[in-house]
Amino acid sequence: MAAISRDEVANLARLARISMSDAELDHLAGEMDVILGAVARVQEVAGADVPPTSHPLAVNNVTREDVVTPSLTPEQALSGAPASSEQRFKVPQILGEE
Amino acid sequence: MTLNYDSALAIYEPTLGLEVHVELNTKSKMFCGCATEFGAQPNTQTCPVCLGLPGSLPVVNKRAIESSILIGLALNCSIAPFSRFARKNYFYPDMPKNFQTSQYDEPICVNGFLDVDVETDEGNKTFRVEIERVHMEEDTGKSLHVGGATGRIHGADHSLLDYNRAGIPLVEIVTKIVPNTGKYAPLVARAYVATLRDILRSLKVSDVKMEQGSLRCDVNLSLSKIGSGKLGTRSETKNVNSLRSVERAVAGEIIRHANRLESGEKIVQETRHFLEESGETRPGRSKEQAEDYRYFPEPDLVPVVPDAKWIEELRTLLPEKPADRRKRLQTAWAVPDKEMNAMVNAELLDTVEQTVLLGADPTKARSWWLGEISRIANDKAVSPTDLMSVNDVAQIIELISKGELTDKLARQVVEGVIAKEGSPSEVIAKRGLKVVSDDSQLMKAIEEAIAAAPETAEKVRGGNIPAAGALIGAVMKLTGGQADAAKVRELLLKHLGQ
Ligand SMILES: [Zn+2]
Numbered sequence: 001m002a003a004i005s006r007d008e009v010a011n012l013a014r015l016a017r018i019s020m021s022d023a024e025l026d027h028l029a030g031e032m033d034v035i036l037g038a039v040a041r042v043q044e045v046a047g048a049d050v051p052p053t054s055h056p057l058a059v060n061n062v063t064r065e066d067v068v069t070p071s072l073t074p075e076q077a078l079s080g081a082p083a084s085s086e087q088r089f090k091v092p093q094i095l096g097e098e
Numbered sequence: 099m100t101l102n103y104d105s106a107l108a109i110y111e112p113t114l115g116l117e118v119h120v121e122l123n124t125k126s127k128m129f130c131g132c133a134t135e136f137g138a139q140p141n142t143q144t145c146p147v148c149l150g151l152p153g154s155l156p157v158v159n160k161r162a163i164e165s166s167i168l169i170g171l172a173l174n175c176s177i178a179p180f181s182r183f184a185r186k187n188y189f190y191p192d193m194p195k196n197f198q199t200s201q202y203d204e205p206i207c208v209n210g211f212l213d214v215d216v217e218t219d220e221g222n223k224t225f226r227v228e229i230e231r232v233h234m235e236e237d238t239g240k241s242l243h244v245g246g247a248t249g250r251i252h253g254a255d256h257s258l259l260d261y262n263r264a265g266i267p268l269v270e271i272v273t274k275i276v277p278n279t280g281k282y283a284p285l286v287a288r289a290y291v292a293t294l295r296d297i298l299r300s301l302k303v304s305d306v307k308m309e310q311g312s313l314r315c316d317v318n319l320s321l322s323k324i325g326s327g328k329l330g331t332r333s334e335t336k337n338v339n340s341l342r343s344v345e346r347a348v349a350g351e352i353i354r355h356a357n358r359l360e361s362g363e364k365i366v367q368e369t370r371h372f373l374e375e376s377g378e379t380r381p382g383r384s385k386e387q388a389e390d391y392r393y394f395p396e397p398d399l400v401p402v403v404p405d406a407k408w409i410e411e412l413r414t415l416l417p418e419k420p421a422d423r424r425k426r427l428q429t430a431w432a433v434p435d436k437e438m439n440a441m442v443n444a445e446l447l448d449t450v451e452q453t454v455l456l457g458a459d460p461t462k463a464r465s466w467w468l469g470e471i472s473r474i475a476n477d478k479a480v481s482p483t484d485l486m487s488v489n490d491v492a493q494i495i496e497l498i499s500k501g502e503l504t505d506k507l508a509r510q511v512v513e514g515v516i517a518k519e520g521s522p523s524e525v526i527a528k529r530g531l532k533v534v535s536d537d538s539q540l541m542k543a544i545e546e547a548i549a550a551a552p553e554t555a556e557k558v559r560g561g562n563i564p565a566a567g568a569l570i571g572a573v574m575k576l577t578g579g580q581a582d583a584a585k586v587r588e589l590l591l592k593h594l595g596q
Pocket residue numbers: 127130131132143144145146147148149265
């Protein structure tokens with residue numbers, strides 16, 4: 001059985017706002033299945049002595065003191081924006097949501 | 099048939115759930131050093147981290163973690179020995195990163211409770227609200243919808259984003275379902291938010307200003323037929339931004355659910371928006387679509403693993419519980435329930451306490467702050483503490499108790515201080531406000547008053563003591579209000595052989 005179905009890939013594409021053709025979905029579903037299969041084999045190797053982790057460093061509690069540092073100027077902040085108005089980022093209308 | 103509140107509750111039992119978002123009052127943001135000032139010019143408090151620019155890396159604000167642990171401890175929670183951040187993925191321009199850094203299945207605090215007192219028609223009742231979790235996340239930016247008639251998204255042709263708020267530390271406090279509140283559900287919801295707000299304020303971790311959005315509440319509500327034992331489908335009402343709105347939103351949803359259910363319609367699990375003007379709700383975005391957030395552990399942040407020493411250090415910082423403090427002060431000052439509630443609701447408890455600590459009589463301190471000063475503040479639409487300092491009020495009360503000011507003169511002093519004429523002593527000097535305590539001066543005024551109303555004086559001589567009121571009034575008038583009325587009364591009655 002496949003680790004990921006074509007429908008699941010289509011749903012992920014929708015959630016990620018990536019438009020995909022039928023041919024691309026067929027292709028990607030197969031590729032992702034291979035990747036997930038490989039990850040599943042790694043999981044089999046991990047014994048009870050290997051805890052799941054989200055990153056490779058064995059480090060906890062990295063924090064900074066609550067100190068204000070200089071921010072960008074509004075001009076700098078907006079310099080990479082495709083559009084801006086009234087010192088704000090301008091985005092197209094947001095449809096169908098509140 | 100349309101059900102009203104009472105008839106709805108004769109058939110259905112409400113179940114509540116409350117989610118409160120609290121903006122912490124840290125100086126800098128959750129994951130970067132940008133300032134968190136409210137009301138700053140748009141996009142003046144942003145950096146590569148909170149704008150989600152490629153290559154930037156977040157680092158957690160230590161004080162935000164400590165504030166979250168303090169909140170958990172104050173709510174009787176267990177502090178998780180291991181806690182992680184997660185990415186909540188969604189596409190919406192209020193987060194420039196396309197995800198919000200939050201916590202998912204490993205929140206910092208779990209399993210607490212908060213007891214809330216509710217004033218009901220059957221007397222005070224205590225309800226225990228169990229806390230499911232307290233987790234850390236970051237606030238979103240502010241959008242401005244342009245082009246629509248009402249500032250709403252529908253009809254807008256574009257939106258403008260200010261990311262000053264994006265990344266400000268936010269703590270979400272989620273209750274377990276609160277069962278068996280019956281007709282008191284709206285009051286319990288309100289009392290819970292009010293009690294929580296008091297605790298957060300006492301911890302000094304947030305400004306807890308609902309009107310500025312630093313404390314926000316979502317109300318979940320479902321109904322089940324009484325005796326059915328089955329939970330109904332819930333709705334989630336957002337945008338509930340005052341204590342009164344919390345109460346109204348719960349009552350409104352009870353009526354809406356009941357009427358839908360009675361007419362055979364289903365409740366849709368959805369997010370609804372509270373409408374301040376009507377007290378009703380309207381549907382927001384549909385939940386099924388929105389809930390697929392594909393959470394996964396945040397790879398750019400390391401776990402938070404608070405050790406027992408850190409937690410115990412924080413525990414020593416917990417202040418006296420607001421409810422305990424209130425009971426203690428109420429007993430010490432011998433204040434009736436009603437007056438105590440008035441003081442709490444006016445948010446003047448701290449102020450009155452400080453005034454008392456400066457030596458003022460508690461009853462006098464309370465009546466000046468809640469009476470004259472509140473009245474003037476109300477007229478000017480400002481807060482009483484903006485008008486007078488506790489030092490000024492304590493000084494005025496001291497002068498009254500020494501007999502150097504009458505209540506009437508003291509009101510003039512208050513007026514002068516508020517008009518920025520100076521300190522109480524300066525106002526007294528400038529306006530020449532002094533109690534006439536010289537007996538001979540008072541006697542002169544008394545004789546004058548009697549001469550002007552000989553018949554009244556005759557009545558008093560004849561034993562009609564209440565008639566003396568008019569003469570005392572006349573003496574006060576003659577002395578420009580600068581006499582001590584009790585003293586005048588004493589001298590007058592003696593003079594008329596009473
Ligand atoms: Zn920043």
